[in-house]
Amino acid sequence: MSQDLQKIIAGRRAAEFVQNDMVVGIGSGSTIAHVINALGERVANENLNIVGVATSEKTRRNAAQLGIPMHNVDDVDKIDLTIDGADQIADDFSAIKGGGAALLWEKIVAFNSRENIWVVDASKRVPKLNQYLPVEVIPYGSDQLFKRFKSGGFHPTWRLDQNGNPVRTDSANFLIDLHLPIIESPRLLGDELIKMVGVVEHGLFTDVVDRVIIGNENNVVDILE
Ligand code: DER
Numbered sequence: 001m002s003q004d005l006q007k008i009i010a011g012r013r014a015a016e017f018v019q020n021d022m023v024v025g026i027g028s029g030s031t032i033a034h035v036i037n038a039l040g041e042r043v044a045n046e047n048l049n050i051v052g053v054a055t056s057e058k059t060r061r062n063a064a065q066l067g068i069p070m071h072n073v074d075d076v077d078k079i080d081l082t083i084d085g086a087d088q089i090a091d092d093f094s095a096i097k098g099g100g101a102a103l104l105w106e107k108i109v110a111f112n113s114r115e116n117i118w119v120v121d122a123s124k125r126v127p128k129l130n131q132y133l134p135v136e137v138i139p140y141g142s143d144q145l146f147k148r149f150k151s152g153g154f155h156p157t158w159r160l161d162q163n164g165n166p167v168r169t170d171s172a173n174f175l176i177d178l179h180l181p182i183i184e185s186p187r188l189l190g191d192e193l194i195k196m197v198g199v200v201e202h203g204l205f206t207d208v209v210d211r212v213i214i215g216n217e218n219n220v221v222d223i224l225e
Pocket of ligand 1: 101103
């Protein structure tokens, strides 16, 4: 089964966890696009009554175009359920997120949610986290921070757009991707990174997820944390 088919079946299964009258945090990325499509169909065909809270401007636009009412995170009392993707999910249910440049809003929405579901294709599951780690940084002083990452052995690269310019997040910050060997302790590394002056947030998500839905070769597998 292709990776995109795995994303589709996982995304549609995740959308089934959304109930009427929920405030739903809606993640970012290509897998979540299938969740948004499924929710849009339910709003149109079942009169599903929900309010969406976006984790990126792109998600806000896509969901609104499909008829999902979207509110800002500060305009709702609480988010009942957030459904998001991930770049990698380890056996201890820590994750690396931020491949889609939305990690800061994703983490804000996740930490203001009663329940979090991650939905991924099978390729995202790994024993331990070992892919590049996005870090969102304030532009002012970011060159100095980049040099500090380099001297600290974090093997940093700038997240650049197709024109070779630094990507700007929805909060107008830059992204520096760190290229590390296997991340043995995501919590310890996250605690180290967040203390560095100029770091806004990092893409290590620990102690967040309640349920992981994986599209695999056979069918969708629900795993409770
Ligand atoms: O940035 C993120 O964490 C997004 O959820 C995204 O990177 C997920 O990847 P996908 O496009 O394969 O769903």
